[in-house]
Amino acid sequence: MSEPNQATNLPQDENQLIAERREKLKVLRENQAQGRGVAFPNDFKPQHHAAALQQQYSAFDGEALESQAVSVSVAGRMMLKRVMGKASFATLQDGSFGDTGGRIQLYVTRDAVGEEVYADFKRWDLGDILGAEGTLMKTKTGELSVKVTRLRLLTKSLRPMPDKFHGVADQEVKYRQRYVDLMTDEAARRRFVARSKAIGGIRAFMIEHGFLEVETPMLHPIPGGANARPFVTHHNALEQEMFLRIAPELYLKRLIVGGFERVFEINRSFRNEGISVRHNPEFTMMEFYAAYWNYLDLMNFTEELIRDAALKATGSLQLTYGGRAVDLSQPFQRLTIREAIYQYTEAGAHVDDAAWLISALKKLGMSEEKDRLSARSLASLQVLYFEETVEDKLWQPTFIMEHPTEISPLARANDARPEVTERFELYITGREFSNGFSELNDAEDQAARFNAQVAAKDSGDDEAMFYDHDFVRALEYGMPPTGGCGIGMDRLMMLLTDSSSIRDVILFPALRREQ
Numbered sequence: 423m424s425e426p427n428q429a430t431n432l433p434q435d436e437n438q439l440i441a442e443r444r445e446k447l448k449v450l451r452e453n454q455a456q457g458r459g460v461a462f463p464n465d466f467k468p469q470h471h472a473a474a475l476q477q478q479y480s481a482f483d484g485e486a487l488e489s490q491a492v493s494v495s496v497a498g499r500m501m502l503k504r505v506m507g508k509a510s511f512a513t514l515q516d517g518s519f520g521d522t523g524g525r526i527q528l529y530v531t532r533d534a535v536g537e538e539v540y541a542d543f544k545r546w547d548l549g550d551i552l553g554a555e556g557t558l559m560k561t562k563t564g565e566l567s568v569k570v571t572r573l574r575l576l577t578k579s580l581r582p583m584p585d586k587f588h589g590v591a592d593q594e595v596k597y598r599q600r601y602v603d604l605m606t607d608e609a610a611r612r613r614f615v616a617r618s619k620a621i622g623g624i625r626a627f628m629i630e631h632g633f634l635e636v637e638t639p640m641l642h643p644i645p646g647g648a649n650a651r652p653f654v655t656h657h658n659a660l661e662q663e664m665f666l667r668i669a670p671e672l673y674l675k676r677l678i679v680g681g682f683e684r685v686f687e688i689n690r691s692f693r694n695e696g697i698s699v700r701h702n703p704e705f706t707m708m709e710f711y712a713a714y715w716n717y718l719d720l721m722n723f724t725e726e727l728i729r730d731a732a733l734k735a736t737g738s739l740q741l742t743y744g745g746r747a748v749d750l751s752q753p754f755q756r757l758t759i760r761e762a763i764y765q766y767t768e769a770g771a772h773v774d775d776a777a778w779l780i781s782a783l784k785k786l787g788m789s790e791e792k793d794r795l796s797a798r799s800l801a802s803l804q805v806l807y808f809e810e811t812v813e814d815k816l817w818q819p820t821f822i823m824e825h826p827t828e829i830s831p832l833a834r835a836n837d838a839r840p841e842v843t844e845r846f847e848l849y850i851t852g853r854e855f856s857n858g859f860s861e862l863n864d865a866e867d868q869a870a871r872f873n874a875q876v877a878a879k880d881s882g883d884d885e886a887m888f889y890d891h892d893f894v895r896a897l898e899y900g901m902p903p904t905g906g907c908g909i910g911m912d913r914l915m916m917l918l919t920d921s922s923s924i925r926d927v928i929l930f931p932a933l934r935r936e937q
Contacts, residue, residue, distance in 0.1 A: 439582045443547060447578045466553035466576055468497035473520030475558070476566060484560035492558040494568055496526060497576060499605060500550050501583075508532045510543065511567075514552060515605075519615055523608040527567040528554050535573050542575065549579030549605075597925050598933055610926075613919045616735050617927055620918055621911060623734035624708065625688060627727055633684040633710055638673035640666060640690065646893065647671030649829070649885045650693040653703075666692035671832065671906065672893045674711050675861060679901045686710035688911065699923040700853060703932050706911040711861070715905030717844040720858040721821050724848060724907055725754050728819075728855075728914070735918045743851050743920050746817065754819040754848070759801075759808050762822055766812045779803040786810045801826035801841050816849035825859075831871040831887055833859035855914060858907030865897035 450461040475494060479487065498516035509531045518524040532540040534556075546552070555572040584591075584606055596603040596610070603610050629635065643662065645652035647669030657664045670687050677685050688708045695701065712719070732739055732750050739751040757765065763773045772778040780795045783806055790796060795803065805826060816822070824842040827835050833843035845859035862868050872889040879886035915927040925931040 436582060440580055443578065443580045443582075446545060446547075447580065450575075450578060461578070463574065463576055466497060466574055467495070468516070468553060469495040471518035472496060472498065472514065472516050472522065472524045472526035473518035475526060476520050476522045479558055480566050482558075482560070487558045487560055490558075493555070494558055495553070495555045496568060497553040498524075498526075498551065499579075500546065500548055500552055501525065501605075503546075503548060505544050508540075510540075512543075512552070514554065519611065523611070527561070527565055528552075528556075528570050528573075529559065529561070529567045530570045530573060534569065534571050539573055543573060546575055547579060547582070549581070549583045550575055551577035551579070594933070597931050598936060600929055613921065613927065614929060616919050617915045620731050620735035620915060621688065621706075624727065624731050624911075627730050628686045628708075628710060631684075631723075633686045633712070634682055636674070636677060636682070636685050636687055637689065638667075638670045638677075638687060642667050644888045644890050646887055646890050647832070648691075648693075649831075649887065651695055651884050653692050653694045668693050669707070669908065670709050671908070672890060674709055675901060675904065675906065676893065676896050678711050678713055678861075678904050679896045679899055683713040683902075684711070697932060699925075700913065702912065702924050702928055705924075705928075707908050708911055709906065709908040711904055711906040713902040713904050716860040716903065717823075717846055717858060717905055720905040720907045721754075721756065721846055721848075724856055724858065724909065725819070727909075728848075731914065732918060741917065741920070743917055744922060746851075748851060748917065749818060752818075754821055756821045756823060756846075758824040759804050759822060760824075762812050762816075762820075763804065763808055766815045767807075769807070769811075773804060773807075774800065776800045776803055779807050783807060783810065799826060799828060799841065802828060805829065813849065813854075814852035817851055819848065819850045821846045821848055828874070830859065831875050832862055832868075834862045834864075835867075850917060853913055854910070855917075856907055856909040858905065861901070861904040861906050863897060863901040863904060865894055868897055869894050 447461065450459070453459050454461045479492065496514060496516065498514035500512050501515045502513035504511050509529070512528040512530060513525050514528060515523065515525045530540065530543055535543070553574045553576050554568055554570045556568045556570040559567050559569045561567055584602060596607070625635065641655070641657070641664045643664060645665040645668050647667070648671070650668045652668050653666040655664050655666065656662070669691055670689065674685055674687060686708060688706065690704055691707045692704050694703060697703065729739060729750050732741065739749070741748040741750065760773055763769050769782070780803065783793070783795060783803070788795060788806070793806070798806070808822070823846045824836065824839070825833070825845040825847070827841055827843050830843040830845050833845045836842050836844055843859055845857070847854050848856040862871070872887065872894065875887040876889050879888070912924050912927055915921070916924060919927060921927050
């Protein structure tokens with residue numbers, strides 16, 4: 423019994439191939455009209471999956487399989503096919519995952535399935551979805567296969583799949599037609615399985631630590647919780663403008679006021695901003711809040727959470743991203759913004775010199791007119807300089823702390839240095855992964871911060887926050903000391919799957935409308 427090698431077909435015009443497949447479907451429909459079969463049957467129930475069969479029986483030799491006569495029932499998409507006279511081979515791919523990528527080989531003979539079915543099988547196309555029953559066997563080269571006794575066409579594929587050896591070459595097609603990408607690229611399938619496992623592990627980790635999973639609104643009457651430009655829509659029944667949420671923060675903190683001491687939410691947020699390898703306008707974020715925690719508690723917990731997610735998704739704390747090592751096993755470094763500038767640049771004592779920082783930022787491409795440098799505080803200038811010169815150098819996990827109060831309208835100010843807040847951002851591979859802080863629970867201070875944001879918005883800052891009267895009212899009832907943190911799930915999945923673009927870890931990323 424020879425092992426199949428996929429026959430090479432001459433390229434054909436895709437429209438011609440689609441037309442030929444539609445003709446085959448037409449015949450199926452005509453047969454159904456005459457009482458001979460069903461064009462799209464839905465009564466086949468596979469009892470086995472390829473990955474489980476491979477795991478359980480791959481070590482068996484042919485004699486052992488033959489003596490046990492293991493009966494199986496499988497279904498999946500036909501990925502490979504070779505017709506050889508009275509005997510043929512085909513490879514099915516189902517939704518399971520294993521070392522063979524959820525694939526199992528079929529051995530189809532005219533004698534076993536019958537003349538009519540075998541003749542039909544020879545006309546079926548790659549991409550068709552089949553159901554097969556039979557017994558397990560081994561080929562001469564040791565490949566686990568199903569010796570088919572019953573074979574059915576379950577779904578006729580009308581479009582040819584991409585080149586079977588190279589898959590989808592065009593990146594935009596991979597993102598726009600993710601269903602084709604998943605059919606043909608085992609790495610893509612594994613990447614999204616890893617994502618699912620990681621998020622499931624994070625959810626379990628949160629629940630194990632006493633957090634209550636909640637759901638808060640996606641449509642907000644007032645956008646809040648982050649400095650970002652929102653998507654705007656209109657609610658007809660309420661006759662009012664609404665906003666897709668940019669963050670769930672203010673609703674989650676309302677729950678802390680209400681008495682839920684630990685809450686978290688994993689869900690979508692939306693920001694009407696640019697698209698890049700790091701940004702998608704619709705993204706997944708987890709935010710969590712714990713009463714009687716501060717930003718130091720949050721950093722400890724976030725570090726533990728990310729280690730746990732990495733272990734569950736990859737089995738290791740030693741990761742590789744873009745060919746460079748990332749070590750999650752060591753304590754994450756903690757630096758203030760000033761310390762990071764000292765460590766990663768040659769600014770030296772100039773870090774506390776506003777005039778020097780303004781001059782340096784102008785050399786980096788900023789302008790007085792656009793960036794209003796002279797109107798900024800020293801702490802704000804330090805942040806800008808940090809973002810331009812340090813951020814992309816933070817490869818190993820690093821917490822950056824003490825952000826200016828003026829750009830942290832929801833964070834608690836530091837008691838000793840009220841110009842900065844008890845806030846941190848976590849950077850890995852030069853990218854921000856999380857943002858957390860001791861929450862501001864002083865209602866009067868929060869009202870004043872909102873007023874400052876309104877003034878900034880009136881001055882042309884599109885990302886400044888609105889004044890949320892109900893949130894201030896909630897704080898007036900009293901919120902306990904609280905720590906809160908947001909983690910970008912998509913960026914974390916990029917790290918855990920060694921993906922260079924956020925589009926590689928989002929099943930259906932935002933794209934310009936197809937023409």
